[in-house]
Amino acid sequence: MKQKLKHGKWRVRWDYGINRYYKSLLRNKKSFVKELASLQRQDLIDVKVEQELEEALYNIDFEIGKLEDKYGKPVHIKTRRSFDCRNDWQADYIEDLFKRAASYEAEGTPVPKKLQNEIDDLVDAPYRADYLEEVCYQLASVCAFQPSVVENFDFSLFLSQADIRLSWIESFDISIDEIEKGALSLCVDQETVSLKNKNYIFTGSFVSHTACDEYVKCLIKLADDKEIDGVITVGPWVKYIFLHKTGSNQKILNSVKELASKVKIYAIRSNTESAELIPKLKELGITFVSRIVDENNEFLPYHFSRISNKNQLTRFNDYSKPKNIFVYTTYVAFEARLRDDKLRYVIGSGSASYNTPSSRIWANAYNGQFINTLKYDTVGGHILRFDKKGQVYPSSFYYNKKTKSIFCSGKTYTKSKVEEGKLHVLVSDIHAAHMDKTTFASFIKFITKYSDRIKTLCINGDFFDNNLLSHWDEKKIQNQIENKEKYKSFLHEVALAREILKQILKPLKKGTKLIFKLGNHEINSLKNLTNRSMIHFLSNMLDLDNLLELSDLGFEIVDGKKPYKIQDISLYHGHEMTRPKALGNFTRKNVSGHWHRAKIDNYGVVLPTFQDTGEVDYMRYHLQDWSNGWGVITEDKNGYVESPELILIHSDKYNDFDGITAVSKKDIVKMPKEITLQYKLD
Numbered sequence: 001m002k003q004k005l006k007h008g009k010w011r012v013r014w015d016y017g018i019n020r021y022y023k024s025l026l027r028n029k030k031s032f033v034k035e036l037a038s039l040q041r042q043d044l045i046d047v048k049v050e051q052e053l054e055e056a057l058y059n060i061d062f063e064i065g066k067l068e069d070k071y072g073k074p075v076h077i078k079t080r081r082s083f084d085c086r087n088d089w090q091a092d093y094i095e096d097l098f099k100r101a102a103s104y105e106a107e108g109t110p111v112p113k114k115l116q117n118e119i120d121d122l123v124d125a126p127y128r129a130d131y132l133e134e135v136c137y138q139l140a141s142v143c144a145f146q147p148s149v150v151e152n153f154d155f156s157l158f159l160s161q162a163d164i165r166l167s168w169i170e171s172f173d174i175s176i177d178e179i180e181k182g183a184l185s186l187c188v189d190q191e192t193v194s195l196k197n198k199n200y201i202f203t204g205s206f207v208s209h210t211a212c213d214e215y216v217k218c219l220i221k222l223a224d225d226k227e228i229d230g231v232i233t234v235g236p237w238v239k240y241i242f243l244h245k246t247g248s249n250q251k252i253l254n255s256v257k258e259l260a261s262k263v264k265i266y267a268i269r270s271n272t273e274s275a276e277l278i279p280k281l282k283e284l285g286i287t288f289v290s291r292i293v294d295e296n297n298e299f300l301p302y303h304f305s306r307i308s309n310k311n312q313l314t315r316f317n318d319y320s321k322p323k324n325i326f327v328y329t330t331y332v333a334f335e336a337r338l339r340d341d342k343l344r345y346v347i348g349s350g351s352a353s354y355n356t357p358s359s360r361i362w363a364n365a366y367n368g369q370f371i372n373t374l375k376y377d378t379v380g381g382h383i384l385r386f387d388k389k390g391q392v393y394p395s396s397f398y399y400n401k402k403t404k405s406i407f408c409s410g411k412t413y414t415k416s417k418v419e420e421g422k423l424h425v426l427v428s429d430i431h432a433a434h435m436d437k438t439t440f441a442s443f444i445k446f447i448t449k450y451s452d453r454i455k456t457l458c459i460n461g462d463f464f465d466n467n468l469l470s471h472w473d474e475k476k477i478q479n480q481i482e483n484k485e486k487y488k489s490f491l492h493e494v495a496l497a498r499e500i501l502k503q504i505l506k507p508l509k510k511g512t513k514l515i516f517k518l519g520n521h522e523i524n525s526l527k528n529l530t531n532r533s534m535i536h537f538l539s540n541m542l543d544l545d546n547l548l549e550l551s552d553l554g555f556e557i558v559d560g561k562k563p564y565k566i567q568d569i570s571l572y573h574g575h576e577m578t579r580p581k582a583l584g585n586f587t588r589k590n591v592s593g594h595w596h597r598a599k600i601d602n603y604g605v606v607l608p609t610f611q612d613t614g615e616v617d618y619m620r621y622h623l624q625d626w627s628n629g630w631g632v633i634t635e636d637k638n639g640y641v642e643s644p645e646l647i648l649i650h651s652d653k654y655n656d657f658d659g660i661t662a663v664s665k666k667d668i669v670k671m672p673k674e675i676t677l678q679y680k681l682d
Helices: 020-040 047-071 088-106 111-122 128-141 147-152 157-163 165-169 176-185 211-223 251-262 278-282 437-449 477-487 491-505 532-541 544-548 579-586 617-621
Strands: 003-004 010-014 081-085 197-203 230-234 264-268 288-290 347-348 362-366 380-386 392-398 405-408 411-413 416-419 423-428 454-460 513-517 555-558 564-565 567-570 589-592 598-600 605-606 629-635 643-652 652-655 657-660
Touching: 003 088, 010 088, 047 264, 081 088, 081 405, 088 111, 128 176, 128 278, 147 176, 157 176, 165 605, 197 211, 197 392, 211 251, 211 405, 230 513, 251 264, 278 288, 278 423, 278 555, 288 555, 392 643, 423 491, 423 555, 437 491, 437 629, 454 564, 491 544, 579 589, 579 605
Parallel strands: 197 230, 230 264, 264 288, 423 454, 454 513, 513 555, 567 589, 589 605
Antiparallel strands: 003 010, 010 081, 197 380, 347 362, 380 392, 392 405, 405 411, 411 416, 423 629, 564 567, 598 605, 629 643, 643 652, 652 657
């Protein structure tokens, strides 16, 4: 049955066929009972006929019993199949679906799975203009927003593999020319946003089937405290939220509306958006765009390859060489490829598995370093700070589901308040003999500023190079000779390392916990000395605790084969095991160093280094430069911690908690003129 409603929509209703099937069973039972009684009264019944009638009655009673157990006695299902839609043609189609399903039930057979899935997946067709916009966007997206590609694209290939409802194209009478014309219009800049000297929250989708109201409320606090100029979101924004049984009163919509009233929200469209739902979000104050562009930066929602075999569309890569930032939605998986030295940054974010809101992030930045890559099942995002030149300095934030708060830049943000937390500072691979001066000066400036809140300082291995005994190519004696000329003597390196430790400890408050984790450079120094008596002699002479006075300075020394824990986060240097093995041993909450490339991914976190790449002769064998910087873990007042934020150095600047901080390149470590080595004989 099809009705035209007062507000212009169509309502399709159809009774379930189960009622009719139940009534037919009752009629058949009554008929068989009557026939059996009549034959018995006339004494004309045959034994075989009687058995057949009794078996038929048993089967009917069994069917009746099943229905009554499931639906109650007598069976009368009051709920009808019902669906409201705005288009007459869709109402006719839905009516036919309901009628076919009811006919199966009336015969006592289950509804075929394909038909039932079709009914379960019913979606109100959008307005023609909204659907046309969605199709045009998909075509523009797979063509990488290249006009020449759109004009020459194989349209039949697009229709056969695109994630759209093809039947609606015919129903709306949409032509190929309309789609191509609309796709071409999306290849021009849709929105220009001022990024220079601005701060933006950059996150994945936070309106979805499992949307988190608490997270959005925390974002409101974060945006206010950090003086955020806008929110840039990427990823599939809308799918089922308005179709969910509680969709009519989702609290998250009020929270999103409140956020939109405080800061501008830009939603970069995904090719999985539902066109019929986008208008509802636009009413909240959200601006949907295909990309954001300014003089130096470009935010683009490219999709390089879908995981589904159905959607292996041909992709066209446009790196827009003059730009230095590209942002992709990450509903799809792809490998970011940098082909030009001018491209410093690739930052992406989107939905992640069953957790939404979410931040599946990767950022190729700082000369091609992985900052964050494929961070699954994590709620959060970035704060992007832009300097006067438009260069970006990102920092990560995370939502903790236990405390219902966001951990960011040494603070925790709940829906009602902002609190400062304690800090666990992590440094790895300082490599004293090769240390980058700007990185060290930045680090000293940072720990001096936040010394009152630093609870732990952890040096996570490879602090001391021991160049003469732990060179990357120890077998070449010529390298040993060159090192001796360059670094003068082993004692010079010991003296320098001691002075660096003193400079690090100088600004820290009394009571700060100090951890010194041994790395491969510290524990492998003797591996190439084969004379046993020499090993016995040097193992005493080269005792690191004595050489660097670690115990006297208050350090707890952690063995090179053991991890160290900060709450539920495990720290290891990196030489002990592979990262996949660390994932198995410690889950994703593990932190390593060793690789010198800052990274947050499926396996955990890799800390950056202090080492100056210009000082390392084997860097010519590496395809990517190293990352300079350190990590910080925030701990709230209840002792909860979240994954480390990475603070990275670029162009003599770093993203401090309060903003971009510039550091002048200077040598703050002075080589002492002499050192004293003391050995206890007891």
